[in-house]
Amino acid sequence: MDKRFDYQNKEKEIYNLWEEEGYFNPEKCVEKGVTKEDAEPFSMVLPPPNVTGVLHMGHAAMLAIEDVMTRYNRMQGKKTLWIPGTDHAAIATQSKVEKLIYKKEKKNRHDLGREKFLEEVNKFAKESHDTIESQIKAMGASLDWSREAFTLDDKRSYAVKHAFKKMYEDGLIYRGNRIVNWDPKGQTTVSDDEVDHIETEGVLYTFKYSKDFPITIATTRPETKFGDVAVAVNPDDKRYKEYIGKEYKIDFLGKELNIKVVGDDVVDPEFGTGAVGVTPAHSFTDFEIAERHNLEVVQVINEYAKMELEGHEVDGMKTKDARLWVAEKLKELGLLKKQEKIKQNISKAERTGGVIEPLPKLQWFIDVNKEFEIGENKINIKSGTKVTLKHLMKHVVESNQVEILPERFKKVYFHWIDNLRDWCISRQIWYGHRIPVWYKGDEVHAETDTPSEDGWEQDKDTLDTWFSSGLWTFSTLGWPEETEDLKTYHPTTILETGHEIIFFWVARMILMTTYFLGEIPFKTVYLHGIVRDKQGRKMSKSLDNSVNPLDMIKKYGADATRLSSIIGAGPGNDIVFSEQKVKSYRNFSTKIWNVARFLEMNKPENYNRAEAENNLNEKDKEKIKKAEKIKEKVSKHIEEFNFHLAGEEAYDFLWNDFANNLLEETKLRLDDKNDIEDKRSAYRMLEKIFFESIKMLHPFIPFVTEAVYDELNLGDKMLMIERW
RNA sequence: GCGCCCUUAGCUCAGUGGUAGAGCGUUUGCUCGACACGCAAAAGGCCGUAGGUUCAAUCCCUACAGGGCGCACCA
Numbered sequence: 078m079d080k081r082f083d084y085q086n087k088e089k090e091i092y093n094l095w096e097e098e099g100y101f102n103p104e105k106c107v108e109k110g111v112t113k114e115d116a117e118p119f120s121m122v123l124p125p126p127n128v129t130g131v132l133h134m135g136h137a138a139m140l141a142i143e144d145v146m147t148r149y150n151r152m153q154g155k156k157t158l159w160i161p162g163t164d165h166a167a168i169a170t171q172s173k174v175e176k177l178i179y180k181k182e183k184k185n186r187h188d189l190g191r192e193k194f195l196e197e198v199n200k201f202a203k204e205s206h207d208t209i210e211s212q213i214k215a216m217g218a219s220l221d222w223s224r225e226a227f228t229l230d231d232k233r234s235y236a237v238k239h240a241f242k243k244m245y246e247d248g249l250i251y252r253g254n255r256i257v258n259w260d261p262k263g264q265t266t267v268s269d270d271e272v273d274h275i276e277t278e279g280v281l282y283t284f285k286y287s288k289d290f291p292i293t294i295a296t297t298r299p300e301t302k303f304g305d306v307a308v309a310v311n312p313d314d315k316r317y318k319e320y321i322g323k324e325y326k327i328d329f330l331g332k333e334l335n336i337k338v339v340g341d342d343v344v345d346p347e348f349g350t351g352a353v354g355v356t357p358a359h360s361f362t363d364f365e366i367a368e369r370h371n372l373e374v375v376q377v378i379n380e381y382a383k384m385e386l387e388g389h390e391v392d393g394m395k396t397k398d399a400r401l402w403v404a405e406k407l408k409e410l411g412l413l414k415k416q417e418k419i420k421q422n423i424s425k426a427e428r429t430g431g432v433i434e435p436l437p438k439l440q441w442f443i444d445v446n447k448e449f450e451i452g453e454n455k456i457n458i459k460s461g462t463k464v465t466l467k468h469l470m471k472h473v474v475e476s477n478q479v480e481i482l483p484e485r486f487k488k489v490y491f492h493w494i495d496n497l498r499d500w501c502i503s504r505q506i507w508y509g510h511r512i513p514v515w516y517k518g519d520e521v522h523a524e525t526d527t528p529s530e531d532g533w534e535q536d537k538d539t540l541d542t543w544f545s546s547g548l549w550t551f552s553t554l555g556w557p558e559e560t561e562d563l564k565t566y567h568p569t570t571i572l573e574t575g576h577e578i579i580f581f582w583v584a585r586m587i588l589m590t591t592y593f594l595g596e597i598p599f600k601t602v603y604l605h606g607i608v609r610d611k612q613g614r615k616m617s618k619s620l621d622n623s624v625n626p627l628d629m630i631k632k633y634g635a636d637a638t639r640l641s642s643i644i645g646a647g648p649g650n651d652i653v654f655s656e657q658k659v660k661s662y663r664n665f666s667t668k669i670w671n672v673a674r675f676l677e678m679n680k681p682e683n684y685n686r687a688e689a690e691n692n693l694n695e696k697d698k699e700k701i702k703k704a705e706k707i708k709e710k711v712s713k714h715i716e717e718f719n720f721h722l723a724g725e726e727a728y729d730f731l732w733n734d735f736a737n738n739l740l741e742e743t744k745l746r747l748d749d750k751n752d753i754e755d756k757r758s759a760y761r762m763l764e765k766i767f768f769e770s771i772k773m774l775h776p777f778i779p780f781v782t783e784a785v786y787d788e789l790n791l792g793d794k795m796l797m798i799e800r801w
Numbered sequence: 802g803c804g805c806c807c808u809u810a811g812c813u814c815a816g817u818g819g820u821a822g823a824g825c826g827u828u829u830g831c832u833c834g835a836c837a838c839g840c841a842a843a844a845g846g847c848c849g850u851a852g853g854u855u856c857a858a859u860c861c862c863u864a865c866a867g868g869g870c871g872c873a874c875c876a
Contacts, residue, residue: 081838274873281876296876309876345875353876362874422873485805492804492872576871611813613869633838645814645824649806651869653813657825664838675835721815725823737840744834 078677078788082670084634088780092214095783100798101221103156111798112156119150120158120566121599122550123213123220124574124582125228127166128205129173132212133616134654135575135608137626138642140216141777142605142720143573145643147219148776149715150570152801158566159219160553162226163206167509167542168271168428170205172263174198174508191507198508202229212627217635217779219797224562226553228545229510236552237545238513238525240593245514245523249447249466249592250502252514252521254439256357256364257501258424261382262431265505266440268541269498270580272433274422283350283415284407286329286336291320293414295349297421298359299407300399303332303386304377307355309366312340314351330406331389339370358437374437382434396434441503441512441538445588454595469591470494470584479587480601482718483649486579493580502541509539547585550598569599576604576649603718606651608642613653624654633663636778640665643777644724665728666781669771672736673785676764679747681756689761692754697762700739704730704766711773712801724777731770739766764789772799 099105106112121143126136143159151157174197175186186194206227213220226233244250257266283295292308310317320338327334343362344353357367358376367374379385384399386392391399407413424433445466453460456473464472471494473479474487481487503512514523515533522528527535545552550569554562568590574582583602590598607615610622617623629638640662646652693701707730714723745751746759768791771782775796786796 078835080836294876298876343874343876348875355876360874360876362876365874421875488805489871496872579871647815650814655813655825658813660838661825664836667838668836671836671839673835678835725815729823736836740835741840747834 078670078674080674082634082666082781082784084636084666084780085631087784088215088217088630088635091780091783092217095219095795095797096222098795100151100795101159101219102223103158103221106151106798107156111794112151112154116154116156118158118565118570119147119153119155120160120569121147121571121573122160122553122569123162123218124572124578125162125164125226125546125549126209127169128163128202128209128227129166129169130205131208131625133608133623134626134629134642135616136212137216137629137638138608138646138652139573139575139605140213140218141639141642144216144218144639144779145715145720145723145776146571146573148779148797149712149801151219151797152772152775152799154800156565158221158224160224160226161210161213161218161220161222162228162549162553163209164546165202165227165229165509165542167504167539168263168265168267168506169542170202171198171506171508172429174201177201186507195507212625215627215630215635216639219779224553228542228549232555233545233548233552234510235525236548236556237510237540239557240548240589241513241540241544242523242525243593244443247449249444249449250441250523251444252439252441254437255442255499255501256359256361256435256437257440258426259380259434259436259438260426260429260431261380261434263426263429263506264380266438266501266503267426267428267433268501268543271427272424273427275425276420277423278418279421279423280404281349281415281417281419281421282404282407282413283417284413286334286354287327287412288410290325290327290336292317292338292352293350294352294354295415296354297419298356298396298400299403300384300391300396301356301359301377302329302354302403303334303384303389303391304356304358304375305329305334305336305354306357306367306372306375307337307339307370309339309341309344309353309355309363310351311342311344311346314344314346316346317352330403330410332386335373337370337372339366339372341366341369359435361435364435364437376437378434378436380434380436382432440501441514443500443502443588445497445499452595454591456591456595456597466588466592467494467497470587473587473591473597479597479599482601482603486576486602486604486649490579490584493584500541502544503536503538504541505537506539509542510545512536512538512540543581543585546582547589548593550586550590551594556593567594568597571601571603572599573603573605575607577607579604604649606646606649608652608654610654616654624656629656629659633659634666634780636666636780637663640724640728640777643720644728646721648718665732666778668732668736669774669778669781669785672731672740672767673788675740676760676767676789679760681747681753681760684757684760686761686764689757690765692758693761694755694758697758700762701765701769704735704769707734708769708773708801715776727770727773727777731774735766735770739763764791768792771796772801775799 107114147159178184258272260267279297281295281297282299285293321340324337355363355366357364357374377386382396384391384394448463448465450461451458451464514536515528517533551567554567586598626638637659641659711723711726743759746755775782783796
């Protein structure tokens, strides 16, 4: 054996060998007699990485944990399937490519045109995909590449169109003129979950619209007041009771407003003046008030976050400037009563950083509150029961059909559902699934194919990327066709993903799957934490603190990279990345290698394994039994999702119990002067315990364990398919 | 505002109703049959603070402080 494990070359070789043997593919395993035809299935999807660039240590940690699960279950003899794929990540990818093109050619997407631009995005996505694939492979992930999917490939596109059409025909997808989160920077709508609320200091202005209006109001956005149609007060507020129902025609800085005073419970009498100027077009709350009181929607701000008020002085002004203009005017006219600094949250689009402008727009939505009759299903709801999508999402988790771990995230999940509004699924970007709806005059059709007749025009918008991700557990298995894969592997066993996408993805998959299949997408959701840098910051491109796992793999090997991101982080907890840690686990893999070398060098002459096995003495048998107890412990930890404990246990056993104690105390018995029988028994004992150790370490550090298995000829196949 | 999590050795973190563990780091020895990416030892902790429950609390309960996160329509 070489003095060191040459991971730089050997890891690649070993991975190729696994792949060539076809062990990542469950059917091949059945064919080769590795797995029984009727074995229990274990299935899981890889959360598809975005094709926006390269993977970072967070992905590496995810791959490590998921591969532990996969390899462990495969070694248990289960029909094991782990599906790879990538996500087109519509907005993220498009804006990335837009930036690149602008940097290179100073052109924007409109300069290129839709077709040419999409060509560029596809090219980028393809390159990005290839990088990602090689990174995933370098990590040793035992994914079934024959089933690789992309959220935007033909099969998945068909699934998306099919899904859209069905939901549309069932009346759960509707097109409506409603107030949405508009991102003026990205020039698109975004969903509620793609909006970050950032605390900032704002100014609360307290004033009257005009001298002849009786009520004083307060707002942080006086420029929107040109769009006011009402003043809302709490119905129980004695100060304003007399005004409720009255209408006023007033002049607000040169614009005529028709203000009706309405009573509404959302108004907090304690805040400000207890009276709210209602701007239905530019505030979610106000839009709802307007719906309740049948008020007009008057838009005064446009898609570029500029004032749109024909003939008025503020027309074309940026909202920020208009705000100051209005404040100034109010002051001049003596209408401004108070101006105070307050803390307030502003909404920003998480992808572009653009300040969200709530605007009324004609968009596509999924109705989460609409009642419908559920058909035959496997989620324990009587067929014919009236349900809503919200119900379904809640039901499967409440009834524990879907288990969420760590449990604390359940609360987060329920809370999200309780506050959930209709999901806006249309985006004004080009990259993504084009909305499968065609128009001709007043006619509207959702179709999976382009209509053959002339005159139909397809909707220009694309779908929220999470619409296609939501179908992932079953679209990757061939849905809407009724495939064998679906029958065998769905619902999937586990979904392992980061806790930051519980709403985006986990909840949407539950929604889609319960609706389309009447089934759960997965039995267990296991959420891991975020990998942070030494200062505890999230890894991000803007901070330039991301670590490319390939660098770590090159320096210390994939095994070390894997183990370092598993040990030291409990379920759901964030993990701090440190190169020092990776290094120390590299030392561990060297340790394993050296133990193997020791065994190779000290093999008794004329050693016959089977014979030695039969002639093991009682004491050695005892020792082997003890080692098997450790394996049970490791199994238990893995099954309870305590991977960090399982890894540590196995690590500690090999290094301390085995190498430092057992091996040391057995050295004397391996002496040539020793009785040959005892020598063989001692050697067999060590060999066997070592074999058990590398088996339990294999899911964590597959390469070095596979290599020493081969070097010592511990079996006649490959370690990855040995039985646990 | 509501909710959640964290606070244990210098650092990063495990852990348990019976006064604590790992890795790294530090110190001291070591060319002892594979391994200096190593071996053998050692130092180092009123387990955030204050109460309570208990025969017994670092672990359970309550409050507080500091740190982090999620959600939210406070105009």
